[in-house]
Structures are given as structure tokens and as C-alpha cells.
Amino acid sequence: MSSTTTLNPATEQSAAKVVEGSNGLLLEIDGQIVPNYDATVHPFQEGDVVTGHVVRIDNDEVLVDIGYKSEGVIPASELSIRKSVDPSDEVSLGEEVDALVLTKEDQDGRLILSKKRARFEKAWRRIEAAAESGEPVEGAVIEVVKGGLIIDLGVRGFLPASLVDIRRVPNLDEYMGQAIECKVIELNRSRNNVVLSRRAVLEEQRKEDRERILDRLQPGQVVEGM
Known part of the structure; x- marks a missing residue:
């Protein structure tokens, strides 16, 4: 006669505990201290504009730290309305940039952002105001x-x-x-x-x-x- 054993989730992974004195910013899980992203990241959705700092520039993309659990990726095609841009001509390391959230998690689990579309939204408001005035x-x-x-x-x-x-x-x-x-x-x-x-x-x-x-x-x- 076979028997079924029900596993307690606590036996597989310890419950996360807030690290004392961290103001809720750090968690202890299985003896490891990790950031509490839920406490440090402002909620955002696709279509929102977020602000971050450039941490890496590659030939085909730029990585931006917005304080999320993973860095945001701006493909070269989403940096500017100009054609065939060199990412290093558009941004510099450490630069603060605004970017629109295209996809919170693509098929590779990446956060995809667009600098040109964030600029596009601001530009339209400015252009509409200029056309009116x-x-x-x-x-x-x-x-x-x-x-x-x-x-x-x-x-x-x-x-x-x-x-x-x-x-x-x-x-x-x-x-x-x-x-x-x-x-x-x-x-x-x-x-x-x-x-x-x-x-x-x-x-x-x-x-x-x-x-x-x-x-x-x-x-x-x-x-x-x-």
C-alpha cells in the first residue's frame, strides 16, 4: 500500500524574514541576505516612464539600473529616432535617462525599455503647446x-x-x-x-x-x- 507524503513548504525553503535595522530593505532567506525589491521598487506597468542610470553600453543595447530586480535593456533601435545610431553617441555611463517600459518581462525574462518613446511623449506635449501658442x-x-x-x-x-x-x-x-x-x-x-x-x-x-x-x-x- 502506497502512502502520500505532503511536504511543508517551510521544509523546502525558509520563510523570508526582514533583517532587523534594515528598515525593511533587506530580507534573510536560507541564511542569505538579499534585497527586498518589493520595498525598494516603485510599482510600474508597461507604458509607464521610469528613470534610471546607464550602467553598461554595448554595440546593440544599453543597460539601465532603475532599482528593479534586474537591469532594464534599451535596444539600440529604441535609443533615438535617428537611424542606425551608435549607443555610445546617444548615452554615457552614469547618465540619468528616462525610459518608457515596453515589456516588463520578455521571452528571456528581460525588462525592455525605450528612451526614444519616453522622449516622444514629452516632445508631443511640447509640440502641441507650441502649435497652440x-x-x-x-x-x-x-x-x-x-x-x-x-x-x-x-x-x-x-x-x-x-x-x-x-x-x-x-x-x-x-x-x-x-x-x-x-x-x-x-x-x-x-x-x-x-x-x-x-x-x-x-x-x-x-x-x-x-x-x-x-x-x-x-x-x-x-x-x-x-
Whole structure:
């Protein structure tokens, strides 16, 4: 006659005990002292933005310590809206970064984060505010494409060639890498579409310059034309 033995979980693994004097931050399990992650980590879900420090930079990914039980992984493709980025150009060791939680645990048990998507969310709020107020936004030219320029605003903004300057620009390549100010003239969140105009900024500046000159003119004063 066979018999069944019921095992007490306590015989397999000792219950975790809070280490005295640790303020609940350390646990003792089977004689070993381990961090109490439940006490040190703020709860977060997929889609939340978390803050951490860069602890390792590889060719294809970056590791970030957010105080979780494992380090977060930012794949190179999630570092920037720019194409084919070198992780070492985007972040430095010890740098504090904000990242959006894509997956709390992938098939390999890794916490997957995205720096570009955290920046994307902040950028949209800033761009929407600028579009409403009429204030210009500033970004760097990162690509020359057919029909215009791509501006890095945290979101890919499109600047049509006809709106780059007051006059026609024969060579758009000369703007690569430059930081420029533009007005937001079209915005569509559902399509991630941002259309910009540098010409609007230049025309506004020209108008302000003319008004300042006119304000200084005196009756009978002779000035040279421009």
C-alpha cells in the first residue's frame, strides 16, 4: 500500500524574514541576505516612464539600473529616432535617462525599455503647446529627404523645401546637423505627422525688424534702403 507524503513548504525553503535595522530593505532567506525589491521598487506597468542610470553600453543595447530586480535593456533601435545610431553617441555611463517600459518581462525574462518613446511623449506635449501658442520649436536637421528636411524634435518633424527659407534653397545638404527654429503648421498625433515652417519664423523676424526701424525714424530723416 502506497502512502502520500505532503511536504511543508517551510521544509523546502525558509520563510523570508526582514533583517532587523534594515528598515525593511533587506530580507534573510536560507541564511542569505538579499534585497527586498518589493520595498525598494516603485510599482510600474508597461507604458509607464521610469528613470534610471546607464550602467553598461554595448554595440546593440544599453543597460539601465532603475532599482528593479534586474537591469532594464534599451535596444539600440529604441535609443533615438535617428537611424542606425551608435549607443555610445546617444548615452554615457552614469547618465540619468528616462525610459518608457515596453515589456516588463520578455521571452528571456528581460525588462525592455525605450528612451526614444519616453522622449516622444514629452516632445508631443511640447509640440502641441507650441502649435497652440504659435511659439517656435527648435531641433537639429538629421536627414535630407525628397522634398525637404527631417528635424529631430523628439518626434520626426518634416520641413518642406519650400518652407526652409524665404528664398529658394538650391542645396538642402548645407543644413545637415544645424539646429534651427520652426513654426508648427500641421500636427496629427494619430499619424505621428508634424509639418514645420522655418520660413514663417524668418518672415516674422523680418516684420519685427522693420517695425523696430520704423519706430526709430524721425520726420524728415533720410535712410538708405536695404
